[in-house]
Structures are given as C-alpha cells and as structure tokens.
Amino acid sequence: MSAKKLLLLAGDYVEDYEIMVPFQALQAVGHTVHAVCPGKATGDYVMTAVHDFEGAQTYSEKPGHRFVLNASFADIKPADYDGLVIPGGRAPEYMRTMPGVIAIVQHFIQADKPVAAICHGAQLLAAAGVIRGKRVSAYPACAAEVELAGASYADIPVDQAVTDGKLVTAPAWPAHPAWIAQFLAVLGTRITY
Incomplete structure (x- = not known):
C-alpha cells in the first residue's frame, strides 16, 4: 500500500465519534491525516459534541472532547492531499458559509479524489454544488438538502x-x-493479515 495524505475538515461542535474514529483509524493503517479548522492553527482545538440516539424524535447532544488540530488551516494546499474526510455534527452547518471551505470541497470533487462524508457532512457537499447526479447518504434530516442539490438521497440503514x-x-x-x-x-488501501 502506498500511504496517502488525507485532509480532515473540522469545526467546533463536530460530532465526537465522527472525527475521532476516522482520524485514528486512517492513521492506524498508515495514512497521514491532517485535521484543520478555519481560523485555527496547529495545537488549537475544536470542541466536539456527542450525538446519540436515545428514543427521541431526533438525536440528543452532549459535550464531547477537545480535539487538538495537527495542522493549520491557513497553511494547507488541497492539491497536496490525496483525499478528504468530512465529519458531521454541527460544524458543517456553519462551515458551509465559508468560501475557503467550499473551495476545498470543490477541489477534491473536481480533481476526482476520494472524499468521505458522514452525517451532516453532506451539508458541505450540497453547499459546494458538487453532488448533482450522485447517490448520497446523510443524516435523514439532511435528505432535503441532498435532493435540492440535485443528488439522489440514499435512504439506507444507519449502519x-x-x-x-x-x-x-x-x-x-x-x-x-x-x-x-x-x-x-x-x-x-490494502490491509493484509
């Protein structure tokens, strides 16, 4: 396997599991992952939120961890990266208003590089105008945004x-x-045992 260099877009109140798990798992298999947040630098942190499914009509939200960023948003060049990871939570909701973030998302899709988005991460994809004609999953509350952006919403099981x-x-x-x-x-990526 050739190790890849991946960019992870973070923001305050990103979903705790959706940033922690891919950040650690992708590194565990040998990839470099740079986690960045607009307006923040290496060593700064974002606050996370824990979202859970506890029987209410929507998810609950609790304070999560301080996730420390390992790269500076101002220093990154999207062309240097092989793939993009977009976690969910509340961060995509406000980051989709930032032209610099939208340009990053557009770069990866237009360059035909791998992109992984989960949950509310689809809000960034929709705002960037890059999913027309695609089949896209997201948290069900984002289905309308996915469809309004011209994609087909994939109504699949939560797992x-x-x-x-x-x-x-x-x-x-x-x-x-x-x-x-x-x-x-x-x-x-090939994992052998």
Whole structure:
C-alpha cells in the first residue's frame, strides 16, 4: 500500500465519534491525516459534541472532547492531499458559509479524489454544488438538502454506507465500519493479515 495524505475538515461542535474514529483509524493503517479548522492553527482545538440516539424524535447532544488540530488551516494546499474526510455534527452547518471551505470541497470533487462524508457532512457537499447526479447518504434530516442539490438521497440503514465513484457517504457514526471500509477501498488501501 502506498500511504496517502488525507485532509480532515473540522469545526467546533463536530460530532465526537465522527472525527475521532476516522482520524485514528486512517492513521492506524498508515495514512497521514491532517485535521484543520478555519481560523485555527496547529495545537488549537475544536470542541466536539456527542450525538446519540436515545428514543427521541431526533438525536440528543452532549459535550464531547477537545480535539487538538495537527495542522493549520491557513497553511494547507488541497492539491497536496490525496483525499478528504468530512465529519458531521454541527460544524458543517456553519462551515458551509465559508468560501475557503467550499473551495476545498470543490477541489477534491473536481480533481476526482476520494472524499468521505458522514452525517451532516453532506451539508458541505450540497453547499459546494458538487453532488448533482450522485447517490448520497446523510443524516435523514439532511435528505432535503441532498435532493435540492440535485443528488439522489440514499435512504439506507444507519449502519451502512454508499459509494458513488470516489464519494463515500453514510448517515451517522453507527456506519463507521462500512463507511471507513468503503473509503479505504476507494483510496486503494490494502490491509493484509
């Protein structure tokens, strides 16, 4: 396997599992992962939120961890990276208003590089205008945004993921095994035992 250099877009109140798990898992198999947040530098942190499914009509939210960034947003060049990871939570909701973030998402899709987005990460894909004609999963509350952006919403179980070309999407963190496995396949990562 050739190790890949991956960019992970973070923001305050990103979903805790959806940033921690892919950040650690992708490094565990040998990839370099740079986690960045607009307006923040290496060593700064973002606050995370823990979203859970506890029988209410929507998820609950609790304070999560301080996730320390290992790269500076101002210093990154998207062309230097082989793939993009977009966690969910509340961060995509406000980051989709930032032209610099939108340009990054557009770069990866237009350059036909692997992109993994989970949960509310689809809000960034929709805002970037890059999913027209694609099959995209997201948290069910984002289905309207996915469809308004011209994509087909993949209404799949919460523990599943869908791949369309080099775009891998999933509804929420219970899909991590499927989502990360499909992203590794798109990256060309081979794990041998």
